[in-house]
Amino acid sequence: MQIKPVDTTGREGHPLSMVELDAAELDAQPELLIDIFEARQTGVVVRGALPEFAEAAARISDAAVADLWASPNQGMPGGDLKVIGEAATPTFTKLRGPTAEQYGDASRRHAAVMTKVFGADLEPTARINHLFSALNGGRPAAPARFDADISWNPYTVRALGPGQQIYAHHDLHYWLAVYDRLPETLDRTSLLSWFLTVQAPEGGGALTVYGLWGSDPDQPTLPSRFLDIEALEARFGKHAFDLRAGDLVVFDSGRHVHRVTPVTGDHPRLTLGGFMTLDTARRGAAYWS
Numbered sequence: 294m295q296i297k298p299v300d301t302t303g304r305e306g307h308p309l310s311m312v313e314l315d316a317a318e319l320d321a322q323p324e325l326l327i328d329i330f331e332a333r334q335t336g337v338v339v340r341g342a343l344p345e346f347a348e349a350a351a352r353i354s355d356a357a358v359a360d361l362w363a364s365p366n367q368g369m370p371g372g373d374l375k376v377i378g379e380a381a382t383p384t385f386t387k388l389r390g391p392t393a394e395q396y397g398d399a400s401r402r403h404a405a406v407m408t409k410v411f412g413a414d415l416e417p418t419a420r421i422n423h424l425f426s427a428l429n430g431g432r433p434a435a436p437a438r439f440d441a442d443i444s445w446n447p448y449t450v451r452a453l454g455p456g457q458q459i460y461a462h463h464d465l466h467y468w469l470a471v472y473d474r475l476p477e478t479l480d481r482t483s484l485l486s487w488f489l490t491v492q493a494p495e496g497g498g499a500l501t502v503y504g505l506w507g508s509d510p511d512q513p514t515l516p517s518r519f520l521d522i523e524a525l526e527a528r529f530g531k532h533a534f535d536l537r538a539g540d541l542v543v544f545d546s547g548r549h550v551h552r553v554t555p556v557t558g559d560h561p562r563l564t565l566g567g568f569m570t571l572d573t574a575r576r577g578a579a580y581w582s
């Protein structure tokens with residue numbers, strides 16, 4: 294395991310410290326998720342965590358699943374992230390996120406939709422449970438319970454095409470109405486984002502995490518109220534991830550402002566991901582999208 298403190302000399306903001314692991318070191322992480330959740334580390338990249346997902350790129354791009362894709366940010370110049378599945382986030386078309394009914398309906402469909410995408414054998418959810426448990430000292434990890442019959446959607450599949458980006462934001466979205474369904478035993482002081490790279494872009498598409506927290510006063514915003522990327526780049530410490538297919542990233546997206554730079558080249562950046570938190574007693578992890 295390598296801890297990489299990020300050099301932020303002369304820069305504003307909170308310190309950044311990234312951990313890099315090989316998949317073979319996964320089981321030796323007694324407290325890593327807790328360290329990220331409690332802001333002692335900013336994030337982790339696990340190299341080659343699920344290499345079999347690289348083969349899923351062709352299936353995700355297949356015309357047979359073309360009708361499963363949605364454009365929740367349609368109309369946002371340069372920010373048209375395409376997704377399969379529903380996410381509990383504000384989007385350009387749903388500024389207050391999905392309603393609990395819309396989200397619950399999507400959760401009921403999730404397993405059948407993802408079997409169409411990945412086939413019956415890959416079983417992403419079982420593999421993700423195992424990865425998060427390994428990163429958390431063997432404590433259990435599973436999708437959060439939504440109501441008596443269903444869990445939250447475990448993940449969405451995401452495609453960022455050439456020229457598209459994810460603008461700077463943080464993900465502490467517990468104020469959305471749908472989060473009334475998140476069990477009260479779960480800790481809302483922060484929120485972690487996680488994703489697996491299925492297909493890296495030819496260029497760009499770099500997840501860039503800044504030393505600025507969403508809770509800091511004096512956020513550098515533009516008149517449009519979007520965060521000012523030039524100011525972020527000029528003033529704050531940052532870390533940009535270099536990711537390959539099969540790598541897993543988990544980071545403190547509830548606190549840290551982050552973005553994905555515009556994708557260049559011919560093919561899309563394909564990922565599968567969601568959010569995660571710990572229970573307040575630190576007995577396990579729960580995730581959703």
Ligand SMILES: O=C(O)CCC(=O)C(=O)O
Binds near residue numbers: 459464486488552567
């Ligand atoms: O795809 C990524 O690199 C990160 C997406 C994102 O903004 C998030 O998961 O919070």
